[in-house]
Amino acid sequence: MRPGDDLAALLAAAAPEDLCDGDVLCVAHKVVSKAEGSVRRLDDIEAGERALRLAAEQGKEPRLVQAVLDETAILLRADRGVLICETRHGYVCANAGVDASNAGAPGELVLLPADPDRSARELRGGIAAALGVRPGVLITDSFGRAWRLGQTDVALGAAGLVGIDDRRGQADARGRKLRATMVAVADAVAGAADLARSKDSDEPAVLVRGLERFVTAEDGPGAGAMRRPPADDLFRAPEGSGPP
Amino acid sequence: MRPGDDLAALLAAAAPEDLCDGDVLCVAHKVVSKAEGSVRRLDDIEAGERALRLAAEQGKEPRLVQAVLDETAILLRADRGVLICETRHGYVCANAGVDASNAGAPGELVLLPADPDRSARELRGGIAAALGVRPGVLITDSFGRAWRLGQTDVALGAAGLVGIDDRRGQADARGRKLRATMVAVADAVAGAADLARSKDSDEPAVLVRGLERFVTAEDGPGAGAMRRPPADDLFRAPEGSGPP
Numbered sequence: 437m438r439p440g441d442d443l444a445a446l447l448a449a450a451a452p453e454d455l456c457d458g459d460v461l462c463v464a465h466k467v468v469s470k471a472e473g474s475v476r477r478l479d480d481i482e483a484g485e486r487a488l489r490l491a492a493e494q495g496k497e498p499r500l501v502q503a504v505l506d507e508t509a510i511l512l513r514a515d516r517g518v519l520i521c522e523t524r525h526g527y528v529c530a531n532a533g534v535d536a537s538n539a540g541a542p543g544e545l546v547l548l549p550a551d552p553d554r555s556a557r558e559l560r561g562g563i564a565a566a567l568g569v570r571p572g573v574l575i576t577d578s579f580g581r582a583w584r585l586g587q588t589d590v591a592l593g594a595a596g597l598v599g600i601d602d603r604r605g606q607a608d609a610r611g612r613k614l615r616a617t618m619v620a621v622a623d624a625v626a627g628a629a630d631l632a633r634s635k636d637s638d639e640p641a642v643l644v645r646g647l648e649r650f651v652t653a654e655d656g657p658g659a660g661a662m663r664r665p666p667a668d669d670l671f672r673a674p675e676g677s678g679p680p
Numbered sequence: 681m682r683p684g685d686d687l688a689a690l691l692a693a694a695a696p697e698d699l700c701d702g703d704v705l706c707v708a709h710k711v712v713s714k715a716e717g718s719v720r721r722l723d724d725i726e727a728g729e730r731a732l733r734l735a736a737e738q739g740k741e742p743r744l745v746q747a748v749l750d751e752t753a754i755l756l757r758a759d760r761g762v763l764i765c766e767t768r769h770g771y772v773c774a775n776a777g778v779d780a781s782n783a784g785a786p787g788e789l790v791l792l793p794a795d796p797d798r799s800a801r802e803l804r805g806g807i808a809a810a811l812g813v814r815p816g817v818l819i820t821d822s823f824g825r826a827w828r829l830g831q832t833d834v835a836l837g838a839a840g841l842v843g844i845d846d847r848r849g850q851a852d853a854r855g856r857k858l859r860a861t862m863v864a865v866a867d868a869v870a871g872a873a874d875l876a877r878s879k880d881s882d883e884p885a886v887l888v889r890g891l892e893r894f895v896t897a898e899d900g901p902g903a904g905a906m907r908r909p910p911a912d913d914l915f916r917a918p919e920g921s922g923p924p
Contacts, residue, residue: 513914520914528827530860537852537861578861582826582915583772584834585908586844586864588871600830608781609882616774617781617822617879620830627832628872631891635861638853647875664829670757670764671826671915 439473444562447641451567458648459571462629465592466538466546467640468555468575474547475540476503490514500534503545507532512674523548526663527592529579549575552593553658560595560655572597572651576626582671589630591622591659598622598650599662621650622659683717688806691885695811702892703815706873709836710782710790711884712799712819718791719784720747734758744778747789751776756918767792770907771836773823793819796837797902804839804899816841816895820870826915833874835866838903842894865894866903
């Protein structure tokens with residue numbers, strides 16, 4: 437995958453003949469970023485003062501740290517070699533999503549797509565143009581979690597799939613009103629899709645079927661709407677900034 | 681479901697005839713807690729001083745808050761009507777997992793199982809005794825996440841399913857060594873299973889197939905091993921306790 441490659445056309449060509457509107461195509465962000473040119477080379481990066489200092493403190497490559505800072509709006513934690521960042525999109529993840537694994541060549545870094553929801557809409561539109569069907573499209577990445585070990589895939593971008601199934605105010609099986617239930621459907625789908633491949637299997641897209649009830653004709657608000665607003669987030673504050 | 685009911689026998693009776701060792705049975709913790717008697721009635725609870733104060737501050741029912749505190753090792757946040765707790769098992773979640781939705785009767789609260797990994801092992805053993813096959817078993821609950829809206833189901837207990845697929849030190853598709861990759865398999869499976877039902881569908885168990893490569897003969901370390909150790913957790917500290 438190279439910048440400018442037509443990912444939608446490649447996905448359409450690889451899709452099964454019976455691809456349909458109720459399907460969901462989960463696409464790893466890495467292949468999207470490569471096609472969109474959201475990649476950098478370590479050799480092209482000069483580490484500034486803050487990157488040099490952080491790299492020394494955390495035992496990391498200074499130019500990688502500079503690339504991370506360039507994608508970061510707020511650095512939430514820098515500890516034990518880990519940088520937890522709020523990206524310029526508002527996602528909270530390690531290294532602001534900057535990653536060398538499964539990159540194209542040694543020294544290449546893959547960034548998050550500039551606007552993952554736009555990427556999802558464009559892929560959906562491109563597939564519809566090629567095949568005449570409009571499956572839901574997710575752009576996914578593997579995110580770590582506070583409190584639990586390991587990563588699960590989440591939806592960075594979405595078009596045509598319900599992100600959150602908001603059941604607040606609806607009834608449970610006993611008729612009792614649900615007060616907090618908001619099912620993060622798109623994240624569960626992203627996580628399920630990742631079970632169908634391996635980190636070394638070079639499979640950038642997974643087709644998920646049977647979720648017609650969550651697929652919408654409209655592209656919808658996207659996965660950006662799944663970000664918890666910072667003002668409502670009890671764990672967003674940079675270290676040491678909480679009330680005494 | 682009543683305390684003392686034989687959940688393993690009920691699951692075995694409901695299982696398809698071709699249930700096999702490579703299958704994974706995902707069981708909602710709520711039905712496990714009911715069978716094990718991990719339930720309380722609001723009427724049996726007297727709110728103490730701390731519960732009364734917290735309830736007043738957060739606009740909550742004092743006896744519910746007392747039940748939450750009784751399950752809590754460390755209260756991490758109390759803000760905007762939300763209590764984020766580290767449970768006595770070490771799980772971090774809202775209300776220490778104490779929940780009135782889909783409970784048996786008005787005024788009944790369902791707690792987390794006392795030892796979800798033990799519950800998973802017992803169910804697996806009971807199903808094996810009844811049917812002669814040993815599918816993997818997960819005990820699941822819906823947990824909110826820092827930074828992202830909505831809940832996804834995670835594994836509270838596990839027997840016979842790999843919790844974390846630790847790929848650190850292994851190669852990506854380009855032969856480059858993976859440095860941080862630990863796939864939270866059991867959580868992805870739990871999330872996937874929840875997509876197959878609805879919050880009002882009264883379906884306590886979901887069968888997941890096709891994951892034979894993660895199912896093990898041994899029960900294994902369980903989902904307790906998926907808890908991030910507090911010492912390695914950058915977001916565990918109670919509010920205001922971080923370094924200045």
